[in-house]
């Protein structure tokens with residue numbers, strides 16, 4: 001049984017709370033509209049300290065991917081994968097691909113974030129939604 005839990009930073013809690021509720025919210029600058037991901041206290045674009053939390057659709061495309069065949073953590077027995085997904089709204093999130101992986105490269109495939117329970121904690125995971 002895994003025990004790995006996210007490391008909570010000062011500005012992360014609204015994001016993790018939204019994931020627990022099954023919809024990803026990301027921090028968006030109230031000054032210029034840029035998303036701040038990972039969450040932070042100051043906008044890297046305009047230096048505003050004001051922000052709001054906005055739900056994103058969860059659609060995006062695989063930007064990069066890897067399958068790990070070596071065990072680094074007891075909670076993640078190999079093989080497991082990690083994918084970088086560029087959301088339609090712009091931010092790049094790291095997640096895992098669930099479901100059958102595509103043949104060949106995963107880059108560019110259309111995905112949709114789903115919400116799955118892992119060791120009693122909800123997390124997002126990407127599922128391929130195009131035909132390849």
Ligand SMILES: [Zn+2]
Pocket residue numbers: 029030031032033034043044045046047048
């Ligand atoms: Zn800004």
